[in-house]
Amino acid sequence: MAHKVTYIPGDGIGPEVVEAAREVIDATGVKIEWERADAGAEVEVRTGSNLPDATIEQIARSGVALKGPTATAVGRGSRSANVGLRKALDLYANLRPVKSIPGIKSRYENVDLVVVRENTEGLYSGLEHIVVPGVVEAIKIVTERASTRIARFAFEYARRHKRKKVTVVHKANIMKLSDGLFLESARNVARNYSDIEFEDVIVDALCTKLVLDPSQFDVLLLENLYGDIISDLCAGLVGGLGVVGGANIGDTAAVFEAVHGTAPDIAGKGVANPTAVLLSAEMMLLHLGEHEAAARLRGAIEKVLGEGKVRTRDLGGTATLREYVDALKAALA
Numbered sequence: 586m587a588h589k590v591t592y593i594p595g596d597g598i599g600p601e602v603v604e605a606a607r608e609v610i611d612a613t614g615v616k617i618e619w620e621r622a623d624a625g626a627e628v629e630v631r632t633g634s635n636l637p638d639a640t641i642e643q644i645a646r647s648g649v650a651l652k653g654p655t656a657t658a659v660g661r662g663s664r665s666a667n668v669g670l671r672k673a674l675d676l677y678a679n680l681r682p683v684k685s686i687p688g689i690k691s692r693y694e695n696v697d698l699v700v701v702r703e704n705t706e707g708l709y710s711g712l713e714h715i716v717v718p719g720v721v722e723a724i725k726i727v728t729e730r731a732s733t734r735i736a737r738f739a740f741e742y743a744r745r746h747k748r749k750k751v752t753v754v755h756k757a758n759i760m761k762l763s764d765g766l767f768l769e770s771a772r773n774v775a776r777n778y779s780d781i782e783f784e785d786v787i788v789d790a791l792c793t794k795l796v797l798d799p800s801q802f803d804v805l806l807l808e809n810l811y812g813d814i815i816s817d818l819c820a821g822l823v824g825g826l827g828v829v830g831g832a833n834i835g836d837t838a839a840v841f842e843a844v845h846g847t848a849p850d851i852a853g854k855g856v857a858n859p860t861a862v863l864l865s866a867e868m869m870l871l872h873l874g875e876h877e878a879a880a881r882l883r884g885a886i887e888k889v890l891g892e893g894k895v896r897t898r899d900l901g902g903t904a905t906l907r908e909y910v911d912a913l914k915a916a917l918a
């Protein structure tokens with residue numbers, strides 16, 4: 586039976602890379618019935634909303650979406666469609682596997698770790714206000730419920746994917762109550778997973794350790810702000826945002842999307858790199874239980890990039906998006 590998957594083209598290079606990704610995913614042989622939904626700046630111009638109710642309802646129905654990047658204005662305008670989606674569907678876990686790809690130049694060759702980020706609270710709760718002119722207060726929310734839920738997610742993920750260790754990241758030496766609660770919740774959950782090693786590390790020390798020797802980490806568990814920053818640092822360990830996938834996952838729905846933006850400078854030119862969307866699609870296939878198709882997709886990406894003959898410009902090559910997609914499809918054939 587075909588899986589029903591919602592796809593959201595998004596803005597900028599979104600439509601090009603999502604279309605390319607659908608073509609390559611279909612070439613793995615997996616049966617997917619694609620249903621389109623819209624989000625982002627383009628649909629906002631047409632309908633007045635960057636996240637129409639129909640889009641949320643459709644993802645809630647299908648349970649799985651592949652999303653292109655959507656544009657958000659800085660410091661003004663509507664709330665980002667991504668934040669809206671996370672809230673509407675309670676996508677509380679942000680997941681980013683970070684794995685070296687043969688042939689992609691980076692400082693390390695064998696990075697293989699997973700960043701699990703709490704997606705719903707912390708300093709990203711959107712609670713900011715002007716106390717008096719010149720003084721702004723931002724409120725960091727930490728609840729035992731959300732901290733426990735994300736810790737469980739990290740341990741369950743570790744167990745399912747045969748990972749050995751979960752490292753919880755915090756600054757509880759300074760933020761004793763807020764980060765203290767996040768740490769304590771993780772410790773409580775860890776007691777139920779004696780098969781998985783558990784440790785904690787202070788976020789600044791983590792940065793040093795990560796850049797010196799990323800192989801000492803396996804699954805990293807972080808609250809929202811640290812998770813946002815550290816997940817980009819980790820992407821840098823394997824070659825940048827163009828070569829990692831990501832997902833926002835809840836109990837009833839999951840949205841898979843590349844972590845890069847809409848790349849307005851190259852949109853519509855046919856030179857964008859769909860690798861990040863494809864790596865998100867690999868995660869999506871695993872989520873759907875399509876392990877063989879996921880492995881074939883990863884294999885094709887590693888083969889083409891490893892050979893180094895067909896690469897898009899951002900990876901130092903000259904290939905167009907079309908040429909890269911054709912090379913991936915040939916590798917899958």
Ligand code: NAI
Pocket residue numbers: 598602653654655656657658667827842843844845846847848849850851856857858859860861899
């Ligand atoms: P960006 O990631 O769009 O672009 C940064 C640089 O990376 C640009 O030079 C761009 O050409 C290049 N780049 C990004 N993705 C690429 C790809 N797949 N292939 C080749 N080159 C690629 O970041 P920027 O400029 O900060 O953001 C632009 C817009 O994207 C903003 O409106 C922002 O809000 C939005 N954005 C959306 C995200 C999402 O929907 N998940 C995530 C990040 C940004």
